[in-house]
Amino acid sequence: MSYILKKEGEFQYIDEGEGEPIIVLHGLMGALSNFDGVISYFSKNGYRVLIPELPLYTLPLIQTNVKSLSKFVEDFIDHMNIEKSVFLGNSLGGHIALYFTKHHIDRVKALVLTGSSGLYENSMGDSYPKRGDYEFIKKKAEDVFYDKAVATKELVDGIFEIVNNRIKAIKTLSIAKSAIRHNMAENLPEMNIPVCLIWGKQDGVTPPEVAHDFNKLLPDSDLFWIDKCGHAAMMERPEEFNKSLDVWLKKRNL
Numbered sequence: 001m002s003y004i005l006k007k008e009g010e011f012q013y014i015d016e017g018e019g020e021p022i023i024v025l026h027g028l029m030g031a032l033s034n035f036d037g038v039i040s041y042f043s044k045n046g047y048r049v050l051i052p053e054l055p056l057y058t059l060p061l062i063q064t065n066v067k068s069l070s071k072f073v074e075d076f077i078d079h080m081n082i083e084k085s086v087f088l089g090n091s092l093g094g095h096i097a098l099y100f101t102k103h104h105i106d107r108v109k110a111l112v113l114t115g116s117s118g119l120y121e122n123s124m125g126d127s128y129p130k131r132g133d134y135e136f137i138k139k140k141a142e143d144v145f146y147d148k149a150v151a152t153k154e155l156v157d158g159i160f161e162i163v164n165n166r167i168k169a170i171k172t173l174s175i176a177k178s179a180i181r182h183n184m185a186e187n188l189p190e191m192n193i194p195v196c197l198i199w200g201k202q203d204g205v206t207p208p209e210v211a212h213d214f215n216k217l218l219p220d221s222d223l224f225w226i227d228k229c230g231h232a233a234m235m236e237r238p239e240e241f242n243k244s245l246d247v248w249l250k251k252r253n254l
Helices: 032-042 066-079 092-107 134-143 153-163 166-181 208-217 238-251
Strands: 006-008 011-016 020-025 047-052 085-090 108-114 195-200 221-226
Touching: 011 032, 011 066, 020 032, 020 066, 020 092, 032 047, 032 085, 032 238, 047 066, 066 092, 066 166, 085 092, 092 108, 092 166, 108 238, 134 153, 153 166, 195 208, 195 238, 208 221, 221 238
Parallel strands: 020 047, 020 085, 085 108, 108 195, 195 221
Antiparallel strands: 006 011, 011 047
16 A cells, blocks of 8 residues: 655655554664555554654764664654654664653653664674675565565565665664664663563564563563564564554553
C-alpha cells in the first residue's frame, strides 16, 4: 500500500488517520514502507500515525549521529504542533526514541520498541560489506529476517545502493559508531513511562537477550514475543505485531 509523502520545509513525512498521535521512527537501512501494516491498522482505529523521513544522508557528516537525529525529531513534532505522543521505533529508530526520551521525557506518553538498538546489536558483519558485492549484501539482508523472502529484490537493491554510494556509506558508519557511543543502559532505569517491547524470537541483529535486558532495566515495560520472526516484526509479522500493540495500548489506556 502506498501513502502520500507530504513535504513541508525540511520535512518529508506520512500523516494518516485522526486521534492520538503515534510518531514512528524507522531504522538505519529502513524505509517508511516498512510500517505499511502499522499505518493501515492504527490509522483506522483511532490513531494518527506520523512517520518522518529521517535525514540520515542529508545532515553534515559531523552532525550525522543519534543526537542530531533526536533534535530533528524534536523539530518535527514542534512543526506538527504535537506536545506529547507515543513513539514507536525499530532498530536505530528505537534508539533515537530512547535518546529523545532521555532529554524530553515530558513529551513522551509511551515508548514502543521493536528490535531496538541502544544496548547492543550485531552489525552487518565483522567488516563493512565490500562495495559491489551484491550477493554478500543479499545474504546480510536476508539474515535480518526469519523468512528470507521478506528481503525482496527491491529491498536488497536499496541497501546495495547505499553501500555503493561513498557518502552514504560513510554516513552509515558514522551513525553506527554514534549508536555505540550513546549506549542507553544507565538511562533506562530513569525512564518511568510505559514501554512496550515487541521482539522477534529469532532476531539475529538485536537478539532475544537484548529484549530481556531492556525489560529488566526499564521500570515499567511489558515484553511481547513473536515466533518465527526476525529483526523487523512490524514487517515480517504485521498482524501479530499490530495485535500485540493494540492489546497493550488498550491495557495502558493510550
